[in-house]
Amino acid sequence: MENRVVRSACRMCHGVCQVLVHLEGDRVVKVTGDPDSPTSRGYICPKGAASPDLLYHPDRLLYPLRRVGGRGEKKWERISWEEALDGMAARLTAIKEESGPEYFAMQQGTGRPYTGYTTRFANAFGTPNFTGVAHLCYLPRWLVSLYTLGQLPICDIYGFGDEYPSCVVLWGCDITRSGASDGMCGGMFQRALRRAKKVIVVDPRRIAAAEKADHWLQLRPGTDGALALAMINTIISEGLVDRDFVDGYTVGYERLVEHVRTFTPEWAAPITRLDPGEIRAAARTYAATSPACIQWGNAVDMSACNAQTARSLLILRALTGNIDRPGGDVLWVPPAGVKQRSVFMNLEVPGLQFRPPEVAGRALDAERYPVCPITHPPTFWRSIVEGDPYRIRAMWIVGSNPLLTMSNPRQTEKALGMLEYLVVSDFFLTPTAELADLVLPAATWLEQEDVVNLHKIWCVLARVKVAQEGEARDDREVIFDLAHRLGLWEAFPWESWREHLDWALEDTGMNFEEFCSRGILRGEMRYHKYREQGFATASGKFEIYASAMEAMGAPPLPVYREPPMSPLSTPEVAREYPLILTTGAKIREFFHSEGRQISSLREKHPDPLAEIHPETAASLGIEDGDWVWVETPQDRVKMRARLWEGIAPDVVSAEHGWWFPEDEAPGHGWHRSNVNLLFGEMEYDPDSGSECLRSWLCRIQKV
Numbered sequence: 001m002e003n004r005v006v007r008s009a010c011r012m013c014h015g016v017c018q019v020l021v022h023l024e025g026d027r028v029v030k031v032t033g034d035p036d037s038p039t040s041r042g043y044i045c046p047k048g049a050a051s052p053d054l055l056y057h058p059d060r061l062l063y064p065l066r067r068v069g070g071r072g073e074k075k076w077e078r079i080s081w082e083e084a085l086d087g088m089a090a091r092l093t094a095i096k097e098e099s100g101p102e103y104f105a106m107q108q109g110t111g112r113p114y115t116g117y118t119t120r121f122a123n124a125f126g127t128p129n130f131t132g133v134a135h136l137c138y139l140p141r142w143l144v145s146l147y148t149l150g151q152l153p154i155c156d157i158y159g160f161g162d163e164y165p166s167c168v169v170l171w172g173c174d175i176t177r178s179g180a181s182d183g184m185c186g187g188m189f190q191r192a193l194r195r196a197k198k199v200i201v202v203d204p205r206r207i208a209a210a211e212k213a214d215h216w217l218q219l220r221p222g223t224d225g226a227l228a229l230a231m232i233n234t235i236i237s238e239g240l241v242d243r244d245f246v247d248g249y250t251v252g253y254e255r256l257v258e259h260v261r262t263f264t265p266e267w268a269a270p271i272t273r274l275d276p277g278e279i280r281a282a283a284r285t286y287a288a289t290s291p292a293c294i295q296w297g298n299a300v301d302m303s304a305c306n307a308q309t310a311r312s313l314l315i316l317r318a319l320t321g322n323i324d325r326p327g328g329d330v331l332w333v334p335p336a337g338v339k340q341r342s343v344f345m346n347l348e349v350p351g352l353q354f355r356p357p358e359v360a361g362r363a364l365d366a367e368r369y370p371v372c373p374i375t376h377p378p379t380f381w382r383s384i385v386e387g388d389p390y391r392i393r394a395m396w397i398v399g400s401n402p403l404l405t406m407s408n409p410r411q412t413e414k415a416l417g418m419l420e421y422l423v424v425s426d427f428f429l430t431p432t433a434e435l436a437d438l439v440l441p442a443a444t445w446l447e448q449e450d451v452v453n454l455h456k457i458w459c460v461l462a463r464v465k466v467a468q469e470g471e472a473r474d475d476r477e478v479i480f481d482l483a484h485r486l487g488l489w490e491a492f493p494w495e496s497w498r499e500h501l502d503w504a505l506e507d508t509g510m511n512f513e514e515f516c517s518r519g520i521l522r523g524e525m526r527y528h529k530y531r532e533q534g535f536a537t538a539s540g541k542f543e544i545y546a547s548a549m550e551a552m553g554a555p556p557l558p559v560y561r562e563p564p565m566s567p568l569s570t571p572e573v574a575r576e577y578p579l580i581l582t583t584g585a586k587i588r589e590f591f592h593s594e595g596r597q598i599s600s601l602r603e604k605h606p607d608p609l610a611e612i613h614p615e616t617a618a619s620l621g622i623e624d625g626d627w628v629w630v631e632t633p634q635d636r637v638k639m640r641a642r643l644w645e646g647i648a649p650d651v652v653s654a655e656h657g658w659w660f661p662e663d664e665a666p667g668h669g670w671h672r673s674n675v676n677l678l679f680g681e682m683e684y685d686p687d688s689g690s691e692c693l694r695s696w697l698c699r700i701q702k703v
């Protein structure tokens with residue numbers, strides 16, 4: 001048997017690492033890090049190494065299945081792709097003709113290879129109802145970046161400008177544990193941390209980077225907005241502002257000075273529970289050590305003021321002159337000639353806009369959240385249950401498991417049961433997929449070819465198809481085929497996926513095969529671009545005072561809002577539920593609700609964990625490893641206690657995404673340890689509609 005090694009790009013998470021795929025004959029036997037990769041330099045995490053276990057997993061969906069019994073009765077028949085897609089096209093056409101395109105909805109989960117193609121399909125079909133998780137993951141940060149400076153700033157850790165960050169801030173982000181996020185590799189970030197003179201960590205948990213940090217700000221969960229404002233206040237009042245940048249390239253500074261006058265560290269101290277001196281010291285370090293970059297994370301996205309907090313963090317970068325300078329937070333230049341398909345880079349390409357204006361008025365969430373790029377999920381699911389303003393009839397979920405990954409899942413379950421027609425594309429029969437009428441088997445990254453660009457921006461990577469199990473298909477081929485059956489050629493003018501890839505590369509002078517032999521194409525980075533071309537905003541400046549936010553009815557200068565359930569906002573609830581709950585810090589071995597059936601990963605992390613301070617545990621008679629109930633006014637779930645002094649005595653951190661593939665179908669015990677059951681209807685962030693998943697109230701009891 002011939003042994004080969006193929007260079008490709010991993011996609012067991014958002015995907016940034018270039019890897020080597022080792023084959024014996026046709027069989028993938030191993031995946032290892034690629035030492036020559038500029039994006040990852042040989043790094044691989046446990047999920048990446050487990051890729052062959054996903055590819056060959058015996059439970060994988062390999063053929064389209066049609067439901068034959070009652071919903072959730074687990075009776076299926078295998079059908080051909082022809083039959084599956086013909087049937088789907090017929091149902092969607094009938095619904096469109098009888099009721100209108102808005103009676104069909106789509107959902108996707110986190111960013112995946114097909115991001116941009118699902119929205120393109122929804123737009124082309126004509127439905128404004130596209131939902132998912134974008135309101136509480138990454139998109140609020142990205143959107144306010146567009147409104148503030150025209151592009152998302154990203155940490156410059158690669159040394160392209162011969163400088164590395166002297167100060168690194170990790171704000172609600174634990175990238176060295178998770179492996180990767182938002183297009184950055186944890187291994188590369190570890191190098192940046194080692195090289196930095198100063199490290200600042202903002203996290204209620206003592207993450208690995210906090211151990212050696214110069215400042216670890218262990219704030220009360222959900223209060224990042226107050227801390228950021230107090231740091232802005234300090235930098236202004238102590239004269240640490242980079243005047244050249246602020247005077248030359250921003251608007252609204254004077255109004256900001258007035259606005260933050262009362263947001264002193266003394267104001268923030270009782271909110272964040274940090275010492276005013278600690279806040280001042282961290283602000284001074286950040287402002288005085290340059291270049292500095294802020295690696296911000298998902299914790300910023302899930303509060304009562306996520307867009308506002310993100311705005312404050314953008315303003316901190318501008319006040320200190322760290323925007324688009326080497327070693328700071330930069331605006332990447334994408335590789336020349338590659339047609340940018342990423343939603344994060346190119347808004348011109350049809351389908352990359354989340355809601356076409358001509359159908360926006362028929363969306364289910366008429367009273368929109370201004371910074372919510374999708375149909376607001378809680379409003380969406382409620383509208384199905386209540387049939388108000390109308391009840392959608394059909395839905396296609398591509399790669400999401402909302403029963404596990406979204407708040408208030410009992411309502412979601414009810415809603416899914418009320419649909420006339422549900423299609424789910426996935427690798428496995430998850431608790432969500434089990435409720436479908438039709439399930440479509442998706443190809444893993446080892447079965448796909450791609451010009452990988454989502455999230456990274458400064459480069460594109462080659463992904464090479466090396467395997468094919470059963471009839472699993474690339475979701476994008478499925479979207480193309482269905483679109484063509486529906487006559488949507490204008491939005492999908494390519495006969496095949498490969499033709500599309502060749503099209504995306506045509507201006508580089510390479511076809512897909514030639515690109516694969518190169519493996520990576522990089523943009524030619526230039527810094528300080530704003531000096532010649534300004535910023536891509538209405539004023540051409542960095543908008544400290546954001547006119548775009550104002551136009552949408554959102555505060556144009558950043559504010560802080562207290563979580564709707566907290567010791568300060570609901571002291572009466574806090575008497576019965578005295579602990580502060582944060583959920584969903586990412587697990588190294590799993591991607592959200594994925595991977596629980598992969599034994600090489602599950603062995604390393606067998607049970608759902610809730611972290612509790614040893615003193616708190618002792619007062620409740622709980623020992624390390626005990627099963628406990630984590631309970632909120634909404635519901636309770638069972639988790640294993642992990643005692644840890646790296647968390648404050650009144651804070652609990654619980655993992656998300658837990659179901660038990662080894663348990664009986666249907667359901668696989670999804671009610672047992674699913675933290676999202678703990679969150680029901682609530683007061684959502686008025687800008688983004690985000691749920692407050694990082695700061696709620698709970699109590700703990702031994703099972």
Ligand SMILES: Nc1nc2c(c(=O)[nH]1)N[C@H]1C(S)=C(S)[C@@H](COP(=O)(O)OP(=O)(O)OC[C@H]3O[C@@H](n4cnc5c(=O)[nH]c(N)nc54)[C@H](O)[C@@H]3O)O[C@H]1N2
Binds near residue numbers: 110591656
């Ligand atoms: N309480 C709480 N809840 C959270 C979070 C939290 O911090 N706290 N985090 C939130 C965040 S940040 C996010 S992004 C969401 C994630 O939410 P989801 O994206 O819904 O979560 P996943 O479990 O990653 O994915 C769901 C399904 O997609 C399938 N899948 C994976 N890749 C593919 C593919 O290429 N094609 C197809 N068709 N299917 C695929 C998987 O098998 C899995 O069953 O969860 C959110 N949920």
Ligand SMILES: Nc1nc2c(c(=O)[nH]1)N[C@H]1C(S)=C(S)[C@@H](COP(=O)(O)OP(=O)(O)OC[C@H]3O[C@@H](n4cnc5c(=O)[nH]c(N)nc54)[C@H](O)[C@@H]3O)O[C@H]1N2
Binds near residue numbers: 110111174177298584
């Ligand atoms: N292994 C693995 N990697 C992943 C994922 C995965 O599921 N598994 N998911 C991917 C996705 S979709 C995302 S969005 C990213 C997210 O990855 P990150 O951006 O790193 O975010 P999280 O891991 O969700 O949370 C980071 C930190 O936030 C802290 N935290 C909790 N509450 C608060 C708070 O109120 N304020 C502050 N400042 N910090 C708080 C937690 O203690 C945790 O250490 O990871 C991606 N990478």
Ligand code: SF4
Binds near residue numbers: 015017045049186
């Ligand atoms: S961090 Fe993500 S891209 Fe890198 S090896 Fe792990 S799963 Fe793959």
Ligand SMILES: [Mo]
Binds near residue numbers: 110137138298
């Ligand atoms: Mo996410």
